[in-house]
Each structure stands twice: as C-alpha cells, then as structure tokens.
Amino acid sequence: MDWFVINLLNGMSYGMVLFLIASGMSIVLGAMGIINLAHGAFYMVGAFVGWTVAVKCGATFGLGILAGGLSAGLVGLAMERGLLRHLYKQPNEQVLLTFGFVYILSNVCLWVWGGWPRPPFTAKFLVGSFEIMGRSFPKARIAIILIGLILAVGLWWLQDRTRMGAIVRAGMDDKETTMGLGINLELAFAVIFFISSFIAGAAGVIGAQLLGVRTDLGMEVLLLALIVIIVGGVGSIQGALLGGILIGVIDAFGKAVFPQLAMFTMYLTMIVVLIVRPTGLLGRKI
Amino acid sequence: MTAAPYLAIALILAIIPLFLSTYGQGLMTRFLIFALFAMSYNVVFGYAGLLSLGHAAFFGAGGYAVALLKLHAGVDLFWITAPLGLVVATLVAGLFGIIALRASGIYFLLVTFALGQMLYSLAWNVKWLNSKGMQGITGITLPDLGIPGLSLDTISFYYMVLICFIISFVLLYRLVRSPFGLALVGIREDESRMEAVGYNTWLYKYTAFVISGAFAGIAGILFAYYNFFVSPKHLGIATSFLPMVMAIMGGLGTFLGPVIGAAVYVFVETFASIFLPQRWPLILGGLFVLTIMFAREGIGVYLLRIWEKVSHRYGIAES
Numbered sequence: 155m156d157w158f159v160i161n162l163l164n165g166m167s168y169g170m171v172l173f174l175i176a177s178g179m180s181i182v183l184g185a186m187g188i189i190n191l192a193h194g195a196f197y198m199v200g201a202f203v204g205w206t207v208a209v210k211c212g213a214t215f216g217l218g219i220l221a222g223g224l225s226a227g228l229v230g231l232a233m234e235r236g237l238l239r240h241l242y243k244q245p246n247e248q249v250l251l252t253f254g255f256v257y258i259l260s261n262v263c264l265w266v267w268g269g270w271p272r273p274p275f276t277a278k279f280l281v282g283s284f285e286i287m288g289r290s291f292p293k294a295r296i297a298i299i300l301i302g303l304i305l306a307v308g309l310w311w312l313q314d315r316t317r318m319g320a321i322v323r324a325g326m327d328d329k330e331t332t333m334g335l336g337i338n339l340e341l342a343f344a345v346i347f348f349i350s351s352f353i354a355g356a357a358g359v360i361g362a363q364l365l366g367v368r369t370d371l372g373m374e375v376l377l378l379a380l381i382v383i384i385v386g387g388v389g390s391i392q393g394a395l396l397g398g399i400l401i402g403v404i405d406a407f408g409k410a411v412f413p414q415l416a417m418f419t420m421y422l423t424m425i426v427v428l429i430v431r432p433t434g435l436l437g438r439k440i
Numbered sequence: 441m442t443a444a445p446y447l448a449i450a451l452i453l454a455i456i457p458l459f460l461s462t463y464g465q466g467l468m469t470r471f472l473i474f475a476l477f478a479m480s481y482n483v484v485f486g487y488a489g490l491l492s493l494g495h496a497a498f499f500g501a502g503g504y505a506v507a508l509l510k511l512h513a514g515v516d517l518f519w520i521t522a523p524l525g526l527v528v529a530t531l532v533a534g535l536f537g538i539i540a541l542r543a544s545g546i547y548f549l550l551v552t553f554a555l556g557q558m559l560y561s562l563a564w565n566v567k568w569l570n571s572k573g574m575q576g577i578t579g580i581t582l583p584d585l586g587i588p589g590l591s592l593d594t595i596s597f598y599y600m601v602l603i604c605f606i607i608s609f610v611l612l613y614r615l616v617r618s619p620f621g622l623a624l625v626g627i628r629e630d631e632s633r634m635e636a637v638g639y640n641t642w643l644y645k646y647t648a649f650v651i652s653g654a655f656a657g658i659a660g661i662l663f664a665y666y667n668f669f670v671s672p673k674h675l676g677i678a679t680s681f682l683p684m685v686m687a688i689m690g691g692l693g694t695f696l697g698p699v700i701g702a703a704v705y706v707f708v709e710t711f712a713s714i715f716l717p718q719r720w721p722l723i724l725g726g727l728f729v730l731t732i733m734f735a736r737e738g739i740g741v742y743l744l745r746i747w748e749k750v751s752h753r754y755g756i757a758e759s
Contacts, residue, residue: 183546237733245491245546250688251732253681257725265718377557377677384550417561424554425539432543432551 156287160357161406163286166213169402171364174357175375176382177309177394179351184389185322186343188238189248192255193354194376199259200226200355201367202267208275208359215277219359226355227348229259239340256372258357264369266399272367293362301360305353309391322346326389381420385427387437396435453602462594466666467664469598471706473662476681478690478698479612480655481683486693487616488648489628491549492557497536498653500675501559502529502660504569507577507670510603512568518583522661529657530650532559536693537649541642553677560676576671583665601662608655613695615651624648624695656683691738700740 181195200222208218233255241247276294283290313319321342324332331437358371365371378401391440401420408419427435453472457465461567477499484490505525509515541549563569563576571578582592585600592600615621626634627641635641664670673679682705683698690701708727735742 165648187546189546237729241732246692247732249491249553250685250728253685254725254728255734257721258729261719261722261725265722285624300690373678380550380553381557384554388546391540415565418558418565421554421558421561427556428543428551429539432547437547 156289159287160289161346161410165403167298169399170298171361172382172402173302173395173398176379178353179379180388182350185326185346191252195256195259195372195377196226196230196351197353197358197375199229201358201362202263203273204359205367218354221361223352223356230351231348258330260369260372274363274366276363291371306395313391323427347355381424384424387434393436445586457598465594465598469601469666471703473659473700474600474706475699476605476608477659478683478686478702480652482687482698483648483652485687488624488645492552493549494552495656495683496675496679497556497559498529498533498656499660501532502657503670503674506661507580507665510578510580516584518585525661526657530654531649533653537646541646556680557676560672561674563675578669580664580668691740697738697740
C-alpha cells in the first residue's frame with residue numbers, strides 16, 4: 155500500500171511538470187496552428203535563468219520562477235513578433251524556423267552557462283521530506299503537485315471564464331468570423347504566445363528539482379511535450395492535464411515494475427491512445 | 441527535361457572523389473546517402489503533402505537489419521543484407537502507414553513521431569538489438585560484394601553508393617513524373633476534390649508512404665556500412681528531423697531541392713564543426729532561420745532562379 159501511494163505521488167509530481175511543459179505548446183498549437191518545436195528550448199532558457207537568480211545570486215525560489223518565466227516569455231515574444239508572425243498557416247516553414255531555434259538557444263545556453271549540468275535545486279523551505287505511511291517523501295515534490303494544481307485551475311479559468319479565453323476558443327473554431335467581429339486576433343496571438351512561453355520558462359525552474367538544468371533539455375522536453383499532447387489531445391488545458399498526469403503516473407509505475415523498460419511504457423501508452431483515439435483523449439478537431 | 445545537365449552532374453560526382461583525400465571521399469559518401477534519404481522523404485512530404493516526423497524509422501530499420509545480420513549471423517554479403525534490409529524497411533513502412541494514415545494534418549505528424557520513438561525505445565531496451573554492453577551495434581564492416589579479389593575501400597564504396605544513388609534518383613524521378621506522382625500532387629492540393637473525381641486517395645497516400653519508406657531503407661543500409669555503427673538515435677526523432685530540414689531548406693516539392701538541401705546541410709555541418717567546433721549548432725540553426733526569412737521557397741529554388749537568369753542572359757537554351 156505505501157509502495158503504491160509513494161509511486162502514485164512520484165507519478166503525480168512528474169505528471170504536473172509534464173502538464174506545465176505541454177499546456178503552453180498545446181494551446182499554441184490549437185489556437186494559432188503553430189508547431190513550436192522551440193518550446194522545450196524555452197523551458198531550458200527558463201531553467202538556466204532561474205538557476206542563476208535562485209542559486210547563483212541567492213534570491214528566493216519564487217523570484218527564480220518569475221525570472222525564468224519572464225526570460226522565456228520575452229524570448230518567445232521576440233520570436234513570434236519578429237519571425238513567426240510572417241509564417242502563419244505555413245507549418246513547414248514554422249517547423250524549420252522553430253527547430254533552428256532549438257539549435258540556436260541550446261548553443262547560446264552552452265555558451266553563456268557552460269556545459270556542466272546543474273544539480274537539482276528548490277526553495278530553501280522545501281528541502282527535506284515528509285513522512286508518508288512510514289516512508290519519507292521529498293517536500294519539493296508535494297510542492298510541485300500543489301503548484302501544478304493551482305496553475306491548472308488558473309489556466310482553466312483563463313480558458314473557460316475570461317474574454318481572452320473566449321477569443322482563443324472562438325479563434326480555434328472559426329478564425330474568419332472571429333476577425334470579422336472586429337477582434338484583434340494578432341494581439342490575442344501575441345499574448346497567448348507570451349503566456350505559453352512564460353509557463354514553459356517557469357516550468358523550467360519548478361521542474362528543476364526533477365529534470366535538472368542541462369543544455370540538452372531543449373530536445374528532451376520537446377519529446378515529453380509531444381507525448382503528453384498526443385495522449386491528452388491538442389488545444390485544451392484539460393487535455394494537457396489529463397495527458398500529463400496519466401503519462402507521469404504510468405511512467406512512475408512502469409519504472410517501479412519493469413525497470414529495464416524505462417521509456418518503453420511511455421511510448422506504448424502513446425501508441426495505444428493513438429490507435430484507439432487518434433485525436434488524443436480530450437482532443438479538439440483541428 | 442533534357443538529360444544533359446544531369447549527366448554532367450553525374451560525371452562531376454564520378455570524377456571529383458579521385459582528387460579528394462579519404463576524408464573528402466567519406467564526406468561525399470555521406471552527402472549522397474543523406475541526399476537519397478531526403479529524396480525519399482520528399483515523396484511523402486513534398487509531393488503528397490504529408491508532414492511526417494518519423495521517417496528515420498525506415499532509415500534505421502534498414503540499418504539495423506544490416507547490423508543484426510552481421511552481429512548474429514556474421515553475414516556481410518551485400519546481395520543478402522541489402523534485399524533483407526529493404527524488405528524490413530518496407531514492412532515497417534507498410535505497418536506504420538496503416539496506423540499513421542488514420543490521422544491527417546498535425547495528428548499525422550504526431551503519430552509518425554510516436555511510431556518512430558517507439559522503435560527507438562525498443563532498440564534501446566531490447567538486449568538482442570544491441571552489441572554486448574553498449575547501446576547500438578558496432579563492428580559493421582564495408583559490405584562483401586561477392587566478387588573474388590574485390591574488397592571495398594573508401595573510394596570503391598563511394599562508387600557503390602553513387603550507383604545506388606543514381607538508380608534511386610532515376611526511379612524516384614520517374615515515379616513523381618508518372619500519373620501516380622501527379623495524383624499525389626493533386627491530393628496535396630485538394631484531397632476532397634481528388635476523392636470526388638474517383639481517386640482512392642488513401643491508397644495513393646499509402647503507396648507513396650511505403651515506397652518512400654523503402655527508399656529511406658536503402659539510405660539506411662548504406663549508412664550502416666558508411667558509419668560502421670548504428671544506434672537507437674538513428675531510429676528516433678533526432679534523425680527524423682534531418683530529411684525534413686534538408687527538404688525544406690532545399691526547396692519543397694521540387695525534385696532537386698532535397699539533394700541541394702542535403703549538400704548544404706552536410707557540408708555546412710562538417711565545415712562548421714571543423715572551424716568552430718563549439719559553435720556549429722548556432723551556425724546551422726542560424727542558417728535555418730535565414731533560409732526561412734530570405735529564401736523561403738528553399739535554397740535550391742533560389743539557386744535555380746539565379747541559374748535561369750544567367751542562362752537567359754547568355755542565351756543558353758531553356759529546357
């Protein structure tokens with residue numbers, strides 16, 4: 155029983171990081187039709203900036219999250235306004251451009267911060283562990299689950315209860331009519347892209363406890379985001395949340411039961427979902 | 441099209457390596473293999489309009505077939521390994537095509553990605569698919585062509601790859617210019633109209649997918665011999681990106697574009713890693729961005745246009 159609970163909690167905390175990674179990319183894909191392969195690279199930029207602020211400069215962890223989110227958000231906004239804006243509805247060009255940014259950002263991070271991987275870090279008051287059913291469980295992981303849940307509720311509210319969210323959903327369903335109603339979709343897109351990149355960067359700091367801070371995170375995180383999007387479905391917060399938690403929990407139990415098949419359980423889940431529901435569990439038609 | 445410029449290029453490709461060092465010959469071999477890989481990808485992506493992110497699955501399947509035959513059976517007779525590799529790659533493409541073509545658009549991209557990554561994780565986890573104590577299969581040697589007294593070296597292997605490349609080039613060229621190829625372009629432009637006219641669009645896309653996978657398999661077989669080593673990486677997304685990047689960079693939907701894209705990619709990567717070993721990803725990434733912003737239709741199309749201007753000015757006959 156304690157074995158089950160510990161693995162479930164492990165999976166949940168990993169799943170929350172996966173949710174944070176995938177949610178922004180999924181929304182950008184669904185709302186703007188943009189395949190942003192640089193999303194993982196934004197995560198990496200956030201992680202490095204967060205490390206600099208929270209560990210090297212010794213500021214608080216919360217400030218690190220904010221700095222990580224802001225830096226990734228600004229990089230994303232610059233890319234969208236400067237380049238991607240000219241490539242709407244041209245998926246091939248988007249793919250090449252954003253993939254180019256994976257190379258560029260990874261190499262710039264290597265240049266600025268050097269190649270050595272940073273040890274996982276978290277807030278000072280989150281060091282140590284709780285006692286759960288006779289086993290110790292890191293406080294930081296509980297904090298990740300809580301932060302993830304709070305952000306999920308916040309994003310959900312943004313998506314379903316605000317004017318911004320309504321514009322996004324309307325834009326997904328019928329772009330021409332939405333623009334015809336006098337709504338400035340350009341501005342809405344810029345805001346969405348900034349928020350999406352911001353979440354990626356903040357996730358880089360929040361998830362540093364689990365994934366660490368390395369220059370090869372750009373690709374690795376992109377893979378994780380794609381897996382979650384495939385399982386959960388494109389274009390909704392609920393989908394990313396469900397996909398993230400499902401993959402996180404399956405991965406945790408998979409590692410505990412079949413340690414020799416490390417990634418395989420994750421990919422197998424993805425294939426099964428694709429065969430049963432090609433649009434993902436909660437996917438929108440796009 | 442007149443065949444003259446193509447014959448001239450083939451002649452150049454045949455003569456140049458004679459004046460190169462072994463390293464240069466290896467580099468040319470690498471270019472031809474990736475050009476073939478990108479050309480095969482162009483059939484599904486450029487002509488049928490299907491954005492796939494798992495093409496390395498077929499490339500790697502061909503390579504693994506060669507490597508496994510060497511590892512477990514000690515076979516390196518080209519006339520056994522190559523057909524078997526081709527069959528394996530085609531079978532994988534046949535299976536993946538059935539699953540992937542249930543989806544379209546962005547979901548097609550996600551499904552092909554998923555299938556490729558699954559092969560990657562299989563190759564990573566199954567002991568039988570790895571040399572003892574490592575990830576991947578090592579110990580591959582240049583193929584035995586079964587001709588007494590002939591053992592391949594770098595330059596003769598280059599010529600073998602060149603022959604494979606030219607044969608594949610001609611076959612693929614005829615494929616995309618055939619009624620079949622034109623139907624693919626029709627499907628890319630307007631699938632529902634093609635359906636209404638009475639084409640079984642699924643079958644066309646599926647056939648294109650499998651043929652394309654088979655040619656990717658040939659590239660993978662040659663790559664295993666060139667590289668002496670295959671690893672799970674050659675099945676996964678890192679390798680799947682390559683033909684896509686080459687095809688887009690060179691000029692999508694043009695026949696020569698992917699070849700030019702492969703040349704640009706392979707040579708820029710090599711020279712950047714020689715002269716700026718720390719900064720080559722930055723240069724390559726910058727190149728992608730610049731291509732998109734300034735030569736959006738692809739470097740190949742851009743060059744062809746310059747060539748047309750030049751030939752127009754000097755009165756060289758248009759073909």
